[in-house]
Amino acid sequence: MKTLQLAYFYSPGNSPGARRAYYIGQELAKAGDLYVLTAEKMGAEFPHVKETISVNAPDLRSLLKVKTISVKAAKNTVVSRLLPLRQAFPFLMITDDGGPLYRRKAYQQACKLIEKHGITTVFSSFRPWSDHLVASRLKKRFPDLKWIADFRDLPVDGVHQTIWWPALQRWWGKRVIRSAEEVWMVSEGQRQQMKGWHANIKVKYNALAKLPPAQTAPLSSHFTIVYTGSLYPDLRTPEKLVAALQELLAAGTIDENRLRLIYRGKDDQYFRQFTHGLPEVMLDIKASVTAEAARDLQAKAQLLLLLTWSAPGYYGVLTAKLWEYLATGRPILALVKGPGDPEMKKIIGKADAGAVFADPELAQLQQWLATAYEQWTKTGTVISSPNLPELRQYLAPSAS
Numbered sequence: 001m002k003t004l005q006l007a008y009f010y011s012p013g014n015s016p017g018a019r020r021a022y023y024i025g026q027e028l029a030k031a032g033d034l035y036v037l038t039a040e041k042m043g044a045e046f047p048h049v050k051e052t053i054s055v056n057a058p059d060l061r062s063l064l065k066v067k068t069i070s071v072k073a074a075k076n077t078v079v080s081r082l083l084p085l086r087q088a089f090p091f092l093m094i095t096d097d098g099g100p101l102y103r104r105k106a107y108q109q110a111c112k113l114i115e116k117h118g119i120t121t122v123f124s125s126f127r128p129w130s131d132h133l134v135a136s137r138l139k140k141r142f143p144d145l146k147w148i149a150d151f152r153d154l155p156v157d158g159v160h161q162t163i164w165w166p167a168l169q170r171w172w173g174k175r176v177i178r179s180a181e182e183v184w185m186v187s188e189g190q191r192q193q194m195k196g197w198h199a200n201i202k203v204k205y206n207a208l209a210k211l212p213p214a215q216t217a218p219l220s221s222h223f224t225i226v227y228t229g230s231l232y233p234d235l236r237t238p239e240k241l242v243a244a245l246q247e248l249l250a251a252g253t254i255d256e257n258r259l260r261l262i263y264r265g266k267d268d269q270y271f272r273q274f275t276h277g278l279p280e281v282m283l284d285i286k287a288s289v290t291a292e293a294a295r296d297l298q299a300k301a302q303l304l305l306l307l308t309w310s311a312p313g314y315y316g317v318l319t320a321k322l323w324e325y326l327a328t329g330r331p332i333l334a335l336v337k338g339p340g341d342p343e344m345k346k347i348i349g350k351a352d353a354g355a356v357f358a359d360p361e362l363a364q365l366q367q368w369l370a371t372a373y374e375q376w377t378k379t380g381t382v383i384s385s386p387n388l389p390e391l392r393q394y395l396a397p398s399a400s
Contacts, residue, residue, distance in 0.1 A: 004110060005021070007021040016324075024150065024207075025048065033050040034048060034049050036051075039097075039098055041056075084163050089168065097127070106130070120144075120146060121145065123150065125150035126150065126155060129155075132177060136177070146182075151194070153186075154190055156169045156173065159311045170197070183200065187203060187318045191316075208395050212327055224260045225260070226301035228265060228289075235337055237337065238274050238307060241333070245261070245282075246277065258377075264289045304333065308335075310336050315344070317341070322334075331353070331354040332354030339360075
């Protein structure tokens, strides 16, 4: 099998989406020659890639020098009205990553690769839509191509409503991917949400970059709870943890001078709003740090905070942060805003990797925190021994 992977982002250190593309690329390469077409300027060739083509195509986002948008900026009146349009049809034809210039150049380069090397499979991933649009056009020109369309996010999310005119987006999105042979999703919960989009939808979990150590027990002078990442208004927020800590402080179960709640990310000001009322001595809140610094914080943390959400009939928001945390081997404290997430609970529970608490479970959360804190006061660490055989099934090909 010869495969062309369309990956606007591909370098694994670039973003969670790029890491998914990279690890899937490694798996595709096991079946034969892999050719990668990307918008990134590749500094070095990857051993599993037969040939990499970089498409140089400045888009609207790069010309405006827009990278990431904080929660504070997103809540700005003008920005909040424009964001739902950026990846919505028909506006995305101009505003999506890559834009029309990338799509035209990528299509031209892809045609040359397919004809030259006899490529039989094309793989594309959302987000952005740009790669799917190129793949759809390739499928029309080369009908015998097998097309796999991957979604690492829901293109239309009924709970995390970030897109203009959802009904139109569903109609248009189904038309884009209708000629694909397979559609991949990152979780069973999200596969359920995509029912009706395609007849052949499969689950492909994000990859675990490496197995964690058999046991971790870092010593620390404070009981540290670490969160590195973004927040979403009304969905990914730490208020449940703050409420539990306030109860434990009031009961004298924990000492404010011995606990540190550490945040690193672009939404530092928003995180501080949620922690208002906690003693300042407990808080260590700063803006984004390098990926290396974040990994160091995670490895030394006593608990790793994971924030996600659910709704009736809606679950499986398995963020890339979950797999990043699992690789550290440190205990995960997952808080679900909503009725619960059976898929996340199963993954973390079977891996002996921590605990998951939904909205109604504040008392259970307090008890779990108190137990972890007590272990730390006695030993200087919270010992973690994850189930390595269980985690091995998620391992990336390069780490096998």
